[in-house]
Amino acid sequence: MKKIQVIGGGLAGPEAALQAAALGCEVTLYEMRPHRSTEAHLTSDFAELVCSNSLKSETENSAPWLLKQEMRRANSFLLAAADASAVPAGHALAVDRTEFSRRVHERIDQNPNITVVREEVTHLDENDAETVIILATGPLTSPALTAELQRLTGSQHLAFYDSIAPIVDASTIDMDKVYFAARWDKGTADYINCPFTKEEYDRFIDALTTAETVPAKEWEQIPTAPDARHCERSAQRGEPALSEVEWEEPLDFAGSVDTSTCAPNNLPVRARTNNEQATTNNQLKYFEGCLPIDELGRRGRDTLRFGPMKPAGLTNPKTGKWPYAAVQLRQENLRADSYNIVGFQNHMKYGDQARVLRLIPGLENAKFLRYGQIHRNTYVNAPVVLTETLQLRNHPNILIAGQLSGVEGYTESIASGLLAGRYAAALAQGRTPTPAPRTTAHGSLTHYITHAEGKRFDPANITFDLLPPLEEELRRKIRDKKERHRIQCERALEALTSWLNSMAVEAKPSYSAPAP
Numbered sequence: 001m002k003k004i005q006v007i008g009g010g011l012a013g014p015e016a017a018l019q020a021a022a023l024g025c026e027v028t029l030y031e032m033r034p035h036r037s038t039e040a041h042l043t044s045d046f047a048e049l050v051c052s053n054s055l056k057s058e059t060e061n062s063a064p065w066l067l068k069q070e071m072r073r074a075n076s077f078l079l080a081a082a083d084a085s086a087v088p089a090g091h092a093l094a095v096d097r098t099e100f101s102r103r104v105h106e107r108i109d110q111n112p113n114i115t116v117v118r119e120e121v122t123h124l125d126e127n128d129a130e131t132v133i134i135l136a137t138g139p140l141t142s143p144a145l146t147a148e149l150q151r152l153t154g155s156q157h158l159a160f161y162d163s164i165a166p167i168v169d170a171s172t173i174d175m176d177k178v179y180f181a182a183r184w185d186k187g188t189a190d191y192i193n194c195p196f197t198k199e200e201y202d203r204f205i206d207a208l209t210t211a212e213t214v215p216a217k218e219w220e221q222i223p224t225a226p227d228a229r230h231c232e233r234s235a236q237r238g239e240p241a242l243s244e245v246e247w248e249e250p251l252d253f254a255g256s257v258d259t260s261t262c263a264p265n266n267l268p269v270r271a272r273t274n275n276e277q278a279t280t281n282n283q284l285k286y287f288e289g290c291l292p293i294d295e296l297g298r299r300g301r302d303t304l305r306f307g308p309m310k311p312a313g314l315t316n317p318k319t320g321k322w323p324y325a326a327v328q329l330r331q332e333n334l335r336a337d338s339y340n341i342v343g344f345q346n347h348m349k350y351g352d353q354a355r356v357l358r359l360i361p362g363l364e365n366a367k368f369l370r371y372g373q374i375h376r377n378t379y380v381n382a383p384v385v386l387t388e389t390l391q392l393r394n395h396p397n398i399l400i401a402g403q404l405s406g407v408e409g410y411t412e413s414i415a416s417g418l419l420a421g422r423y424a425a426a427l428a429q430g431r432t433p434t435p436a437p438r439t440t441a442h443g444s445l446t447h448y449i450t451h452a453e454g455k456r457f458d459p460a461n462i463t464f465d466l467l468p469p470l471e472e473e474l475r476r477k478i479r480d481k482k483e484r485h486r487i488q489c490e491r492a493l494e495a496l497t498s499w500l501n502s503m504a505v506e507a508k509p510s511y512s513a514p515a516p
């Protein structure tokens, strides 16, 4: 039997290691902490939750609930640890993070099939046919390993930043002020256009350039070269860059926000924050292809009019002319109940962001379902480089799990670790791994990351938009959304159970896990 190396002792790595070990594989788990830390971790614990302590909703028949139910059925070790360390949190599963990590640690420690090595992995041997590798080093993968991954996947297939455009509730757009049009009348008129007069544009730029931005953290710098200096822990250690509030924001969207996986062009840009004193280093490096609008606004009064607010070709049917500037809104989901403000990723604080965005004609009373954000996040271009069993297409003995694979969030990362551990065990035992069924939340999440549009791949949380919809006939019969979701959940759980049963017949575990 081949050996398994799991790299990364965050959320995906320990789950993968425990799954593979429970299936009788010999696993070595590598974690670089405490010798070297990331810019967000504070401890050397396994399964450290770097920010909020929430594993999201437990409301029955919600998408996050479905994912967790599937994980429970598949004997997720980390979810069992989370359940056992739960603290009261209404409809959410929130955990005592210290207790959660302690339980995970204990599980790994007690497992005779797992050897822990505390060192930074800097090299991957893709030609070692006797070893299956699971790479689960997360959004803050160390620079040396990032360089290795670039070598294996091609640098164009690795993103360093996640930039998220704001999303607006469609019912709060003033449709009398906006118009549908396609630029130069090419294609169908799918975009909503918000037209600006010169006065409106000037007022918007003034507000934008004086708005308060989220203080930039030193560690948010992008490594622009494989040998980029690893950011030293900044003075603001212990203060995660993304506040809990940001991660508690409703993220129930699957769709493609305008956050194109940007290729670095190594152009350093001076980003002046209004909080210069909050950071010891304001030399932020952004990708030119996805600059925040606040930065563009500061570069020159007209920069936005020649960028994301370009009016050319957007004839307003009411005037027969192009407006002075325009903001475009793109439908976010099939229900068309939310719209993405195209290219409007930004660094503004939420309060100021709402105030500034409501200066866009038509959005005066807008409700924002999600605000714009920019944060460091290393992830592969999964649709191009990964198979449905999380293997690198060019190097099938290397699997990618967790946030690095393009899933987003604690629970999703654990879920992908669960799959990777099982797939790796199959490979180590000479079997062909069977992907999780498409109808399940696990399968849908993996289907999304491996089949999304590769040119603009954005990481995703689990949502119903990722699951296959009910058949047209059933949809016509059942108008109630909750009932539709209930049926989707029921189907998913049935499919997952059959998949687990079929795998149980193939695999012969040599080590059975004790109850949590």
Ligand SMILES: Cc1cc2nc3c(=O)[nH]c(=O)nc-3n(C[C@H](O)[C@H](O)[C@H](O)COP(=O)(O)OP(=O)(O)OC[C@H]3O[C@@H](n4cnc5c(N)ncnc54)[C@H](O)[C@@H]3O)c2cc1C
Residues within 6 Å of the ligand: 007, 008, 009, 010, 011, 012, 013, 030, 031, 032, 033, 037, 038, 040, 041, 048, 050, 051, 052, 053, 119, 120, 121, 122, 136, 137, 138, 139, 140, 141, 142, 145, 240, 241, 242, 244, 247, 376, 401, 402, 403, 404, 408, 409, 410, 411, 413, 414
């Ligand atoms: C600042 C910040 C705040 C976040 N807040 C939230 C939140 O509130 N809610 C949420 O759902 N998600 C949040 N996320 C996303 C979060 O990172 C993931 O949800 C989750 O931690 C990813 O799990 P993972 O196992 O993929 O990576 P991680 O949990 O980051 O684990 C990766 C592990 O790999 C180790 N490692 C890295 N490089 C090497 C190497 N070369 N050799 C050996 N070990 C290495 C790291 O030390 C780390 O322990 C946040 C992310 C960041 C960066």
